[in-house]
Amino acid sequence: MEIKSAVALVTGGAQGLGLAIACRLADEGATVLVADRNAEALATLQQGLEGVFMDVTDQEQVKTEVAGIVDRHGRLDILVNNAGVIFSEPFVNIMNPSGIMHDYDRFRASLTVNLDSVFIVTAAVVEHMVKRRIKGAIVNISSISACGNEGQTAYSAAKAGVNAMTVTWSKELGRWGIRTNAVAPGFIGTDSTHHALNETVLKHIQTNTPLRRLGQADEVAQAVIALVENDFINGTVLDVNGGLTI
Structure with missing residues (x-):
């Protein structure tokens, strides 16, 4: 697909990995819509990115x-499901003797934001693509955790579902x-990664990664661009993890 002049929607794109993807698409000449529920982050988007306030778990709002x-x-040519x-x-x-087992409500909440949202947004976008006969490109942001990561039952299940x-x-x-x-990124040095994992865990991850470092957001964005541009790549889950396997 020719990215120049295409119209792209990036969910969760107002900061972190999503913002890197949105900026890279814009640099390639696309008209980029950034969907996020963080109104403050949307208000500070750089020139050339159009912000859209959207809760990706709200089906009616997404459709609208x-x-x-x-x-x-x-039209809409490109969808990047990054929100999660x-x-x-x-x-x-x-x-925690009072709650020894994984909380079910938190399990469901994680699946809603990380899995259901991908279904909801893709369904809304694909309906318009099909009706307008647009040969579009969808890129879902999965995770190395889709293989099953200790301590991440809900998140791993959600990302495995995204791959399926x-x-x-x-x-x-x-x-x-x-x-x-x-x-499917490995561990990327974004704010969300540093908030989710303590420094001891991050140091362990870096030690066990053959490249001995965390990934960079732009390296994931490069992978997204490659999948959009190559018209014969379809049904692929591209690992971007520095050689780390869980």
């Missing part, structure tokens, strides 16, 4: 905002020329 984007710009929240909780915690939907959609949507791929 996506329709508004299509009305304003005439890293979540860690052990399945069994003997240090990616492959399923590549088969179903390919007949309309809509490609679906995913990028």
